[in-house]
Amino acid sequence: QKEVEQDPGPLSVPEGAIVSLNCTYSNSAFQYFMWYRQYSRKGPELLMYTYSSGNKEDGRFTAQVDKSSKYISLFIRDSQPSDSATYLCAMEGAGANSKLTFGKGITLSVRP
């Protein structure tokens, strides 16, 4: 079993839809959970960052972490064509030399 599993997609939704992106993981040592957004032919950029369990909201984006189920989600409300990108979940432990483990990414297309 891979440490981090992410639905491969792709995903296509109409503008204004609510999008739900999910990842599961197996390593209980993970403490920091992130979502990166990557536009075509660009490097990934950090979108949301959560420590341990709980919710975090930033504008139209909400990140949820459920450590008991080893499950994280990213919700996008009122999706826009500019949200079309690849979304990668990533997570790491709290150790001094911790390293990010990424999901494979899901490509989202928001249709006008």
Add this chain to the structure above:
Amino acid sequence: NAGVTQTPKFQVLKTGQSMTLQCAQDMNHNSMYWYRQDPGMGLRLIYYSASEGTTDKGEVPNGYNVSRLNKREFSLRLESAAPSQTSVYFCASKRMGRGADTQYFGPGTRLTVL
């Protein structure tokens, strides 16, 4: 600040050729990383440097070497390129090795090995 910069942006090599990918950051970060990204495989860590003077292997180090030249620069070398090394390579940096800090990525180098 330029953030994380990578050179070259594109490169085509023949099998057996060597090359060095350059990465530099101007954020005074301690930790630097090299990843490769392949379709359907996500980002995989090749090598990392937790601090100046140290380097360690990641998930897929075979066929690569690295040098942490100073705090700013971290290079990746392919000694004898193979078609399996065709990929997009990303360099990243982070202030500290611990999980509390954000990792910043460069724009990538697209490498094709014929």
